[in-house]
Amino acid sequence: MNASDILVERLIAWGVDTVFGLPGDGINGVFEALRQNKDRIRFIHVRHEESAAFMACAYAKFTGRIGVCIATSGPGGIHLLNGLYDAKMDHAPVLAITGMQHSDLIGTFIQQDVALDKLFIDVTTYNERVMNGAHMESIADLAIRTAIETRGVAHLTIPADVQVQSVKKDRSPRNPAHHTSAIPAFAEHLPCPVDCEHAADILNRGKKIAILAGQGALHATDELEKVAEMLGAPIVKALLGKAAVPDDSAYTTGGIGLLGTEPSQDVLEDCDTLFIVGSSFPYIEFLPEPGSVKCVQIDLDPQRISLRYPADVALVGSAKACLRALMPRLKPHDKGFLKKAQRGKKDWQQLLEKRGTDPAKPMKPQVVGWELGKRIPPNAIVTSDSGTITTWWARYVPALRGQMHSCSGNLASMACGLPYAIAAAVAYPDRPVYCIIGDGGLSMLMGELITIAAYKLNIKIIVIKNNTLGQIKWEQMIFLGNPEYACDLYPADFVAIARGCGISAMQITEPAACGQQLDAAIANQGPMLVEAVVDEFTAPMPPKVKASQAIKFAESLVRGEPNRTKIALTQMHERVRELV
Numbered sequence: 001m002n003a004s005d006i007l008v009e010r011l012i013a014w015g016v017d018t019v020f021g022l023p024g025d026g027i028n029g030v031f032e033a034l035r036q037n038k039d040r041i042r043f044i045h046v047r048h049e050e051s052a053a054f055m056a057c058a059y060a061k062f063t064g065r066i067g068v069c070i071a072t073s074g075p076g077g078i079h080l081l082n083g084l085y086d087a088k089m090d091h092a093p094v095l096a097i098t099g100m101q102h103s104d105l106i107g108t109f110i111q112q113d114v115a116l117d118k119l120f121i122d123v124t125t126y127n128e129r130v131m132n133g134a135h136m137e138s139i140a141d142l143a144i145r146t147a148i149e150t151r152g153v154a155h156l157t158i159p160a161d162v163q164v165q166s167v168k169k170d171r172s173p174r175n176p177a178h179h180t181s182a183i184p185a186f187a188e189h190l191p192c193p194v195d196c197e198h199a200a201d202i203l204n205r206g207k208k209i210a211i212l213a214g215q216g217a218l219h220a221t222d223e224l225e226k227v228a229e230m231l232g233a234p235i236v237k238a239l240l241g242k243a244a245v246p247d248d249s250a251y252t253t254g255g256i257g258l259l260g261t262e263p264s265q266d267v268l269e270d271c272d273t274l275f276i277v278g279s280s281f282p283y284i285e286f287l288p289e290p291g292s293v294k295c296v297q298i299d300l301d302p303q304r305i306s307l308r309y310p311a312d313v314a315l316v317g318s319a320k321a322c323l324r325a326l327m328p329r330l331k332p333h334d335k336g337f338l339k340k341a342q343r344g345k346k347d348w349q350q351l352l353e354k355r356g357t358d359p360a361k362p363m364k365p366q367v368v369g370w371e372l373g374k375r376i377p378p379n380a381i382v383t384s385d386s387g388t389i390t391t392w393w394a395r396y397v398p399a400l401r402g403q404m405h406s407c408s409g410n411l412a413s414m415a416c417g418l419p420y421a422i423a424a425a426v427a428y429p430d431r432p433v434y435c436i437i438g439d440g441g442l443s444m445l446m447g448e449l450i451t452i453a454a455y456k457l458n459i460k461i462i463v464i465k466n467n468t469l470g471q472i473k474w475e476q477m478i479f480l481g482n483p484e485y486a487c488d489l490y491p492a493d494f495v496a497i498a499r500g501c502g503i504s505a506m507q508i509t510e511p512a513a514c515g516q517q518l519d520a521a522i523a524n525q526g527p528m529l530v531e532a533v534v535d536e537f538t539a540p541m542p543p544k545v546k547a548s549q550a551i552k553f554a555e556s557l558v559r560g561e562p563n564r565t566k567i568a569l570t571q572m573h574e575r576v577r578e579l580v
Helices: 003-013 025-036 049-063 075-079 081-089 133-150 193-205 221-231 262-270 319-329 336-356 365-373 388-396 417-427 439-444 448-455 470-478 494-501 511-523 547-558 564-579
Strands: 018-021 042-045 067-071 094-100 126-129 153-159 209-213 235-237 252-255 273-277 294-299 313-316 381-384 404-406 433-438 459-465 504-508 528-533
Touching: 003 025, 003 133, 003 153, 018 049, 018 417, 025 067, 025 094, 025 153, 042 448, 049 067, 049 075, 049 081, 049 094, 049 404, 049 417, 067 075, 067 081, 075 081, 075 094, 081 094, 081 153, 094 133, 126 133, 133 153, 193 273, 193 294, 193 313, 193 319, 209 221, 209 262, 221 235, 221 273, 221 319, 235 262, 252 262, 252 336, 252 388, 262 336, 273 319, 294 319, 313 319, 336 365, 336 388, 365 388, 365 433, 365 459, 365 511, 381 388, 381 417, 388 433, 388 459, 388 470, 417 433, 417 439, 417 448, 417 459, 433 439, 439 459, 448 459, 448 494, 459 494, 470 547, 494 504, 494 528, 504 511, 511 528, 547 564
Parallel strands: 018 042, 018 067, 067 094, 094 153, 126 153, 209 235, 209 273, 235 252, 273 294, 294 313, 381 404, 381 433, 433 459, 459 528, 504 528
Antiparallel strands: none
């Protein structure tokens, strides 16, 4: 057996069943081993290596298992980086496998002579160059184990000659065969009883408790709701925690931050105790002033404790285990704070309905989100891209019990939506997948439409087309007070492009017909693209507009915003309709 044979054997031993990537002459040795084992491990051929890394990240997020991507030497490996940073920043276990030039040519300016192990230093928790065939077994086990245990990125880069080198060549006496194993070192992290008592004491003393739930609480839905009931505490959700509690739960007020809801912001502004469960929500400006309220935090990663808010007591462990340990120690609370939040949520839902049923033309993006949100089934997996599209997904597409939702959270990278959807459809072929994406994000990795067609994946792609980089436009105006610049997009025909790739497609332009056309799209068997043409002048406003933001917005109009009249009229129309 050679080094590549051993690598594939170790992947299979660790339970890896899928590898995303592209072939190339710098990685052909590994591809031959994959070919010989194609009945045991499947290879998903993508159109861009960046997509492969995004897919590996999403595969890990949706399955809870390690995601694997592969690329050739030089540019192939370089292309992986953006998707790998997505995995690093959202704590998804991923193994990246790359090739290098022949070991006796490295550093001699030969073609594609890129030291990928040096390049990947910042993005990885484990990063090694395989030195010979005998080196592969132990280093592959360690790379996979490290990625799983640290919930991070591991990288192995293999010179082309080493890929086909015998595992018996150059074996040292301190490296006997098979001295490593594919056994994960998982352990249930249980909090210290003393810390549990201290945490319970703080929570029991609180009168108005807010729970901030994030990605770490995705598998603790029942425990979150039980604790919320006991404490009379509304649950506010960070973006990656969207599915931690279903949006129709009586205990949640929805998201927080620029994409969040007004009742969630009210909860955080009015609470006297903050209970953070599995979240390192990065936008500190939406949290209470540091030290102004008591704080209990649960996180599996001790490095994340007190990262965003000073915790009075921390429980290091899984959300489920820590919440279960806390529950017997908690006392029933008055429900006044929760009921107030529920009233706020009801008012907010009415506002969303007004915006989502606006008959104005051009069609508002909220109309697409509203109609789509009513139609996605409970067993669906939903992915979102980054940009204004994230706001419409976060607010208008509810997470239902049983669904999975995800996006590029902390990296907030455009172009992730389509690869995420592909990974979900590959992992769960019996579940419908919905990709909510903007025209800017879709056009970046549009070649993956061919991947969807090639594998006949059950994905419904909803493209919100406004012919502009909307998020950037509004950031230029609202945060800087500048007129928009360089945000316009050429109006591509995504319906024609999708059909050219072998995917059924339709266009929606009329708000009155939006729901009916979405029904037809969803009923279509197999992949389907819907191009929803919407008003480019509708801004994804924050739940509460600050005076400073309003001033900057006005400054941008005065300083020469080219579309100031249309923007002003659009905002005026929406505000008047809400008041009426």
